[in-house]
Amino acid sequence: DTAVSQTPKYLVTQMGNDKSIKCEQNLGHDTMYWYKQDSKKFLKIMFSYNNKELIINETVPNRFSPKSPDKAHLNLHINSLELGDSAVYFCASCVSGANVLTFGAGSRLTVL
Amino acid sequence: QQPVQSPQAVILREGEDAVINCSSSKALYSVHWYRQKHGEAPVFLMILLKGGEQKGHDKISASFNEKKQQSSLYLTASQLSYSGTYFCGTGDGGATNKLIFGTGTLLAVQP
Numbered sequence: 001d002t003a004v005s006q007t008p009k010y011l012v013t014q015m016g017n018d019k020s021i022k023c024e025q026n027l028g029h030d031t032m033y034w035y036k037q038d039s040k041k042f043l044k045i046m047f048s049y050n051n052k053e054l055i056i057n058e059t060v061p062n063r064f065s066p067k068s069p070d071k072a073h074l075n076l077h078i079n080s081l082e083l084g085d086s087a088v089y090f091c092a093s094c095v096s097g098a099n100v101l102t103f104g105a106g107s108r109l110t111v112l
Numbered sequence: 113q114q115p116v117q118s119p120q121a122v123i124l125r126e127g128e129d130a131v132i133n134c135s136s137s138k139a140l141y142s143v144h145w146y147r148q149k150h151g152e153a154p155v156f157l158m159i160l161l162k163g164g165e166q167k168g169h170d171k172i173s174a175s176f177n178e179k180k181q182q183s184s185l186y187l188t189a190s191q192l193s194y195s196g197t198y199f200c201g202t203g204d205g206g207a208t209n210k211l212i213f214g215t216g217t218l219l220a221v222q223p
Binding site: 041043044045055056098099103104106 | 152
C-alpha cells in the first residue's frame, strides 16, 4: 500500500526520558513534515525537510531533533520529555510546490 | 499567525447545509481544506490557488476571496460521513510555501 506510515502509534513514557518517532513514505514525495496536534486540536508545523535538507524549523525547543536519512524517511527524536510534549505528532509528505499533504496516522505521545 | 476559523463548532441534521469560514491577517497565496475524522489523520479535500477561484467536489465546495483574505467551505445536504474537524491551511507564499493550519471547525452531523 502506498502511504505515509509512522511508528509507534502510541507512546507512554515518564518525564525526562528520551523517545523517537519514525516516519516513512513510499509516495515518491520529496518533502516531509512533522506537525504537532495538541489537546485543543491545533495543528502546528514543527519541521520540514526537502530532499534531506532542513527547510523549515519553527520555534521548537532544541530538545526536538529531526533527522532525514533520505527523502523517504523522517524521524523525530525528543530528549528530556516534558508534560507539555504530550500530543499527537503527525508526519506528512508532499511534492514540493504543490504542498498537498498526505498525513500519516499519527503517533500519540503521553508523558506522565 | 494562525488563520481563524468560524464557527468553532456546528451541529447539523442530515440534509442541512453549513458554511465554514477561514480568515487570515496575512495575504493569502493559496488555501487548502482538510477534514480530520475523530482519531484519524487529516485528509486533503481541495486547494484554491487564485483569488476568486471556486471549486467543488460532490456537495462540498469552496471559495477564495483574496482581497478579503478569506476562504469559505460550503457543505450542502450534509451526510453523516461529513462529520469531523475541518481545517483550512494557508500557504505563506515564501520559498518553502509552508502550510499554516487554521483553528479548526468541529462539524457534527446527526441523523
